[in-house]
Amino acid sequence: MIEYFALAVVVIVALYFVALGTSALLAPAFAKRFFLGFASSRLAHYTELLVRFTVGVAFLLQSPRMLFSAGFNVFGWILIVTTAGLLLVPWQWHHRFARQAVPQAMRHITLIGLCSLVLGGFILVAVARGAAA
Structure with missing residues (x-):
């Protein structure tokens, strides 16, 4: 049961990256507002931490069944640490760091969008190929 939950979380993360990349390329103003929302309040901060931890654990649990399992295992540990x-x-x-860093990063919104699309696709391929093996 937990394996299905981990798989679902990993696939949702991949789709999130695809959606984020698409948004960054097609609606950069929306993507910028989205990024500025990170750590905007205590609730946003702790919600982000809960999501990051959940995603990290999901990658740890799912990585043995994915292509490039060692890399995704490390990715899970990086998220958790x-x-x-x-x-x-x-x-x-x-919040202060995000207010300073996000505007600087947004100068590269096209690159962020392309990298997000590639990462999302890579995760989906790793899940699919791992399941096929």
């Missing part, structure tokens, strides 16, 4: 680090930081610091 960085989430733990963010949990130790007051949400206001995260």
Whole structure:
């Protein structure tokens, strides 16, 4: 049962990256507003941490059944460890960092969009090929 949940989370993450990439390329103003919403409040901060942790655990659980399993295992651990680090930081610091970093990153919205599309597609292929093996 937990394996199906992990699979669903990983596929949803892949589709999220595809949607994010599409949005960044076709509606960059919308994507910019979306990115500025990260760490905008205490609730947003802790919700982001919960989602990051859930996604990290899902990648750990699903990675043995994916193509490039070691890489996705490391990706899961990176999400979990960085989430733990963010949990130790007051949400206001995260908010301040996001307010400074997001506008700088948005100068590269096309690159972010392309990378998001590639990452989402790569995850979907890794899931599909891993299931076929």
